[in-house]
Structure formats: structure tokens, C-alpha cells
Amino acid sequence: PGAILFDLANGGDKTWGEFPPYWDLGRQAVAAAAKEFALGNAGAGLGATAGHLKGGLGSASVVTADGLQVGALVAVNAVGSPVVPGTRTLWSALYEQNGEMGSPPRTLPDGDIALDGLIKGFPGGNTTIGVIATNATLDGAQARRVAIMAHDGLARAIRPIHTPFDGDTIFCLATGTDGDAVNPEGLGAIGTLAADCMTRAVGRAMVEAESLDDLVCYRDWLAR
Template identity: 55%
Template sequence: MNNLITDIAGLSVGNAQDAKLASGVTAVLFDAPAMASIAVHGGAPGLRDATLLEPGMTVERVDALVLSGGSVYGLDSMGGVLAFLRESGRGFPVGSIKVPIAPGAVLFDLLNGGDKDFGREPLYWRLGYEAAAAAGQDFALGNAGAGYGATTANLKGGLGSASAVTASGFHVGALVAVNAVGSATIGGGPHFWAAPYERDDEFGGLGWPPAWPGEPKDFHMKGLDPQNTTIAIVATDAALTRAEAKRLAIMAHDGMAHALRPAHAAMDGDTIFAAATGRAAATPTVSDAAEIGMRAADCLARAIARAVFEAEALPFAGALPGWREKFGVHEKNF
């Protein structure tokens, strides 16, 4: 176990980013088409091919899922992933043609100091192709892929991941690009809202603060414009139906509520994709499906904290600090 979403058998992850642009793309590729669905709880989402993921739609399985920076321009990244998939012979068969299925979501990172003067053709198609081509079992966190240019209300955001195993042996994982309107940390200190779910000091091992801050210090917001979004993918090796995958995506949103304050606001586009590779030998029971959803929420909370913990300040004037830069890497005396 590497504490990454790639601990789920049947998928790989690739990142691509551009330092000058200060943005990037993350692609999750499935070895075989995976059952998938989606739950959108934020008020300002940016999505491509999302409706086909709802129960009752004709095409139930996807070849890839994509997370991207760039706001609306980042929607081009799914085209790059589709091009890679087509070259790889992947896709839903329609007569003699194969049509790859790669839904995705974008976050807003256009005001982070990077050079967004990319002219007539944004770079995201190329970044999407490069992310897909780079897919493997190991990948970077923090300033990587879709999390490269992400921010939160008070600290640099980033890319995070975590995994777990249920009592019945099903594997669960989460991958998230944290660009939240709110904060992942408590008050003005280093402690994470996700502290109760931490494993093996994966984001510093600080636990709860010794003294709880008052309510006024407990509320941070990045801005009043729709320039935020936390986008995520949760996955399991259990075999799920489309309806069960939908429920998994809904339950996983609890992880955002556990790790970010506020979450699911009108200025957020908080979106979670859920995917099931079906590689586990056992068939999940109703109880198993409930635990998978619970563990997915836990993994997402941990992944959000890891994203912020691993992120570093961008090299631009006025950039938000990284967690380590502001609080230190191993310091626990707060």
C-alpha cells in the first residue's frame, strides 16, 4: 500500500503541469472500462460529459476521468486525454469506430500569478495528452497536475491522495485537487480539520489544537467570486452498479465537509467522481457498500489535508504560503 488511489487495482494516474502557466492536469486511466458516476454539491462547477454519468444513461463505463486547472479553458484537457485513449485503441464501440469516454472537471486557478496569456489556443489539450501518457502507479502530490496552481483561503492548495481497506478487504482510494473557497486548517494555526482521520502522521501528526479558536477565527474565505472548486475522484475495486457508484460519490462528499470549512458553498464547484474497477474477487453486500462509502469519505478528508501539507508556495509576488513554509515540516509544539 502506497497510500495513493493507485492502490486500487485496475487504474493508473498521470500528472502534467506547466510552471509558467502555473496550472496542470491530472488523468486517471482505467485498465478496462470502469463503472462511474458523479455527485456535484458546489454551486459553480465546471464539467465535461457529466450527464452521461447519471443512473439510467446508456454508456455506463468510462475509460478515464480527468481533473484540470484552467477553469473553462481546462475543459480542453479532456480532448487531449481522448486523443491518447484513441491512439491506444480504447473506446466505446460504435460500428467500426471506438469512442473513448473521459469525463472531467475543472478548477479556477487563473488568478494565481501564472502567465495565462496563452493566446488563441490554451495549453490544456497538450497537458491532458501528456498527463494520460504519463499515467502510472506512482505520482507526485502537492504542486502537481491539477493541483499545481490550486489555492485555499489561507494556504497553497494542491493535489492529494489516500487509500484504505475495508473490513471485508475491499480497497478504497481518493484523489483530489484542493482549490477551496474555505480553509483546510483550524483558525490561524497548523492543525487540520481532517485530524481525526489521519493515519501514520501523513500530514504532520499534529492532532487537534490544544486550545480551540473562537468562532470569528474559525471562518476563512478566499473570495466572493466563483474562483474556487475542490474536485475529486474516489475509487474502489468492488463491483458496483451505476446507482451504487452514484451513492458512493454522494457519501464521499462527507470527506469535504470533514476537511474544509466552509464547503459546498455557492462560490465552490465541489464535484466528486466515483469509479468502481470491479477487480475484487468478492461481491459487495449492502453493508460492504456502506463501509466503502464511509472509507471513501475518510480517504478524501485525508487526501485534502495531504494536498495542503505537501504543497509549496508558487514563485510569484503575493503568492499564498505553503503549509510547511508557514508552520514547519515536523514541528508539533503548537
């Protein structure tokens, strides 16, 4: 399976004939895989947008005391906004760990949150794509459950999410290097951590992104 941020309708030269450049780009991405990698405008985050702001690539992870590892990687390209209406607060700020988001403001709106004027998208224009990776031993059904739970992480970080204009997709990978099969209780714990990491990854994508052309990044917008 695979997923992309659709960019065939964004202008530019598409006269590549039978050999689109994406094959080579995919191979280059695999060859460049490493434990340390760039966020923000890197990779799939380059042309991403999130509401009225520049989107980007974000990542977050957690390691429990007993050695369980859960990580999230996400390309934030959503119709919805990562910012609480009427404030400069990221929805994901509450989940920040160790200043990973630059300690953004955590203010609440004075009144009710507006419910109108939130969706201004078009078909094929947006999607947020992510992956959860863990060292737990999961079968296919369990990995699917973790991916489902991880979508809650998107819902905590972006509003609205899963709109008719979004193609939001999360995959789950499990290496199986952390021991025996997981029981339902353990699976729920992994899914919870996955959702938390996904929320944090969205926040990191926003603070790591840089302004590009007429797209203003969160940090520059916050400084105004």
C-alpha cells in the same frame, strides 16, 4: 464527464486560437499515469489555493483485511480553510494514518469558533475536485452514492465547503475486480471508507504543497 480547476481568468497568454494547450496536457496526463505520482504542487495542484494557504494535490487509500481497496485523489482549491480557526491544526489531522501528514499539531481553540468572515470568494474562483476509486463491483447508482458520501470527507477537512463560490465535484470509479455485487451494508462501508480517505487526501494535499510566489504553504506557515 469531466471537471477542471478554472484558470481562464488568472492572467497569462491565452491567445492560442483554435487549439488550446489543454488537449495535449490531458493526453500527457494520461500517458504519465502510474502507481507512484507526485503530490502537492503537481498537476492540478500547481495553482490551487485553500483559504489563505497554498492548496495542492493529495491522495490517500485503504485496504481492508478482506481485500477491498478504496482510494481518493483530490485537488484542493477551496474558498474555505483546511485549518481550525485560531489554531494551526488541520481539520483533517484526526484522520491521519501512519504519520502521512507529518503529525501536525492537534490543538483546539480556547473559545468558540468564529462564525463570521469565513467566505471571501468570487464566482468561478474556486473548486475542490476529487475522485474515489475502488476495486468493488458497483453499478451506476451505487457509485453515485459512494461519491455523495465522499463529500462528507471534504466537509470534515475544509470549512466552509460547498459554498456559492465553489464547484466541488467528486467522481467515483469502480473496477469490479473484487468479487460479486455489493449489498446496501457493503455499500455503506465503502462510502464510509471513501469519506475517510477523502479527508486524509485533503490533509496530505496541504502538507505536500509548497509555497509559490505569494502563496504560503501549510508547512512554511506552521514553521513561522
